[in-house]
Amino acid sequence: MRSTATTTTIVAAVLLRACVSLHGYSGEGVPPMYGDFEAQRHWMEVTVNLPAERWYVHGPDNDLQYWGLDYPPLSAHFSWAVGRLAQAWHPQLVALHASRGHESAETRAFMRRSVLVADLLVFVPAALAFARLPAAAGGGGGAPTRTLALLLLSPPLVLVDHGHFQYNCVSLGLALWALVAALSGRPLACCVAFSLSLNFKQMGLYLAPAVFCYLLAGVLRTRGVGLAASRFCALGAVTSLTFAACWAPFLASATPYDSTLAVLRRVFPTSRSLYEDKVANVWCTMALLPPLKLKAGPPGRTRSPRPPPADGTLLTPAGQARARGAAAALARMHARRTPPALRAAAARALAPRFPALRDGVRPRLLPPLLPVHEKHLLLPLLPAALLSTEHPRAYAWFALLAAFSMFPLLARDGLRLAYSVCQLAFGALAAALTPPMEVGGSATAGGLLLAASLAGMVALHVAEAALPPPRRYPDLHAVAFSAYACCHLVGAYAACLHALWRTTATAPPHTPLDGGGTTVRERRKAE
Secondary structure (H helix, E strand, O other): OHHHHHHHHHHHHHHHHHHHOOOOOOOOOOOOOOOHHHHHHHHHHHHHHOOHHHOOOOEOOEOOOOOOOOOOHHHHHHHHHHHHHHHHHOHHHHOOOOOOOOOOHHHHHHHHHHHHHHHHHHHHHHHHHHHOOHHHHHHOOOHHHHHHHHHHOOHHHHHHHHHHHOOHHHHHHHHHHHHHHHHOOOHHHHHHHHHHHHHHOHHHHHOHHHHHHHHHHHHHOOOOHHHHHHHHHHHHHHHHHHHHHHHHHHHOOOOHHHHHHHHHHHHOOOOOOOOOOOOOOHHHHHOOOHHHOOOOEOOOOOOOOOOOOOOOHHHOHHHHHHHHHHHHHHHHHHHOOOOHHHHHHHHHHHOOOOHHHHHOOOOEOOOOOOOOOHHHHHHHHHHHHHHHHOOHHHHHHHHHHHHHHOHHHHHHOOOHHHHHHHHHHHHHHHHHHOOOOOEOOEHHHHHHHHHHHHHHHHHHHHHHHHOOOOOOOOOHHHHHHHHHHHHHHHHHHHHHHHHHHHHHHHOOOOOHHHOOOOOHHHHHHOO
């Protein structure tokens, strides 16, 4: 019976992904930059036509201003492998220069199938392995199937990878494999899987402190200095070898230092700002507060306050993004040796609109940090999945909230219908499969909080569909979605911290070096 339920869940997950892939994708038919779909295709074009040491270096055949590679080496190797398949099946998809902006039925079919196959090869087996862990049995007989359904049918990952178009399923699948290995008592396998995840997408660094401390705790709990040292060296050696294998083409190049530095500069672009769109994070929400307006200005200088533009463009994230776009356009003109007279004319035309450009500087938002992206919410969803065995409805709510926060992005990609169906279906599934959420031991309080949160989401959707935004604030709805989601995320983070401290005070400790196979219930009995 359990085997039938598992098969049905996996088939439903595949069908859901296939249906979502029939909808629009990022940047479809929107030249000149298109979107993430074109970025992934362009990386295949670059990697199959250029040697590895030139993948991250600007040149006549690799314009970094046009979707230059900015993911770690394993992602580039993955693009190379998929690009080789494309070269054999549909060569026009990866033809150097000629394929820029290439859109065809064959291209769409190949790209959609590639992410579906990657999902089936990496994330789906990892989710199945996690659902079969003894720890997943802590919620009763049907807990493994319920956990698998919540993981595979979660709207955020399905909509981003198979709608918007990315390969997050690979990096998240590798990270999930690392967690499975850790919970199974295989620390070396955990190191390999998590190192591969980091080398696929640098956003995996979000999880790195937790994984590092989890492994280090096992070493520190080891009895005997010699054994502890040998375990530590083994973990370090496996991690180093995994990184070395991913970075081998650059370390073995004629100029290893320059090649490695070029990769690092692309992977960690510190010149970017706090956010690049309407993102459900603290910085974007703070920009709405009058005393804390985040305005563009030159780094390293203090300027006398300027009155904002009459239309308030710099007071919204969209206005700040347009300012950065204008500055980037001037930078590209300079890089392409545009005549100084033409550059000066462009700067004068833009200056009344963007005061920070008057001094020929690039506008920034506060100190430069790593970019904060809408899709980064997929990261906290992964550790939240570990709670899905004991708090399934809370996890389901978090997944719905994560997808809700990305609605402006998904709507721009033509995914309104896919978003609505995924959210409604997942919400109904969670309501049918999961027990009530409790707050302070009260299911009534948990139900009321959950209902209020979902009602607010529905109200914002109704307002976005029925009420056009004022002309002065065209991005009002998108910012409202982001701020609403941010407030909930801050509350969820505080609740998780409280649960963490309560768990550490009541549950027995466990590390990957303690061995696996113990259920949560058994560990509590052994306390």
